[in-house]
Amino acid sequence: MRAVALLPAAGVGSRFGADVPKQYVRLAGKTVLEHTVDVLLADERIAAVAVVVSPDDAFAATLPLPDRVRCYAVGGSSRAESVRNGLAALLADGTAAADTPVLVHDAARCCLPPDALARLLAHADAPHGALLAVPLADTLKRADARGDIETTVPRERLWQAQTPQLFQAALLQRALSGGLDGITDEASAVERLGLRPRLVMGDSRNIKLTRPEDADLARALLGN
Numbered sequence: 001m002r003a004v005a006l007l008p009a010a011g012v013g014s015r016f017g018a019d020v021p022k023q024y025v026r027l028a029g030k031t032v033l034e035h036t037v038d039v040l041l042a043d044e045r046i047a048a049v050a051v052v053v054s055p056d057d058a059f060a061a062t063l064p065l066p067d068r069v070r071c072y073a074v075g076g077s078s079r080a081e082s083v084r085n086g087l088a089a090l091l092a093d094g095t096a097a098a099d100t101p102v103l104v105h106d107a108a109r110c111c112l113p114p115d116a117l118a119r120l121l122a123h124a125d126a127p128h129g130a131l132l133a134v135p136l137a138d139t140l141k142r143a144d145a146r147g148d149i150e151t152t153v154p155r156e157r158l159w160q161a162q163t164p165q166l167f168q169a170a171l172l173q174r175a176l177s178g179g180l181d182g183i184t185d186e187a188s189a190v191e192r193l194g195l196r197p198r199l200v201m202g203d204s205r206n207i208k209l210t211r212p213e214d215a216d217l218a219r220a221l222l223g224n
């Protein structure tokens with residue numbers, strides 16, 4: 001099996017608040033994007049990495065990215081739109097065919113453990129696709145409008161979705177061809193088709209850099 005990885009990397013990182021988009025922040029000797037690319041290319045089942053950047057991106061071209069990485073300046077106004085545009089570009093230039101497994105992974109998840117990636121790739125034949133996720137570890141509260149607790153939500157069978165999320169290119173394209181409102185990950189688009197992607201055990205170290213304090217955690221996980 002030879003999969004193609006698709007990395008949405010067209011966000012601005014407003015919650016992270018650095019002076020460059022968070023995928024270009026340097027941690028442990030390299031940018032976040034380079035760490036993410038390296039962990040994916042270390043698995044020989046990944047044939048190519050497609051990075052979706054913003055049309056006015058000025059950073060990606062300055063990085064020493066490996067040959068098997070190609071940047072597509074087709075980022076959209078939401079993550080889902082960036083993924084949809086990137087997938088269309090991959091299919092148009094022949095990097096992926098309809099039956100190619102496409103693994104979508106947030107550029108901002110630079111600490112993906114290789115064994116979690118391997119667990120997901122072992123499910124490449126799941127008929128409705130598969131994604132890394134972790135069962136909820138904390139008690140879950142729903143707030144009222146004032147910020148007081150309205151109720152405690154039973155956490156039984158609740159999982160937190162991570163990336164990568166792996167789907168056959170044609171299925172993903174079909175799933176993203178509808179409206180993108182409320183689509184916060186690829187699995188939710190596939191669920192909307194009435195299908196049930198498989199949950200594969202992720203890893204709590206697979207953090208998504210979101211807020212400034214996540215940088216310390218990522219540095220510790222990356223070993224510097």
Ligand SMILES: Nc1ccn([C@@H]2O[C@H](COP(=O)(O)OP(=O)(O)OP(=O)(O)O)[C@@H](O)[C@H]2O)c(=O)n1
Nearest residue numbers: 008009010011012013014015077078082107108
């Ligand atoms: N229009 C967008 C928005 C996000 N992303 C990418 O999707 C991933 C996850 O999104 P998120 O963490 O929300 O990134 P940002 O949108 O950059 O962050 P923020 O919402 O804080 O601005 C990131 O790799 C980000 O670059 C993207 O490709 N295109």
Ligand SMILES: C[C@](O)(CO)[C@H](O)COP(=O)(O)O
Nearest residue numbers: 079106161162163184185208
């Ligand atoms: C796709 C994702 O990483 C799964 O947890 C998440 O939904 C992205 O959310 P964001 O608000 O776009 O960072």
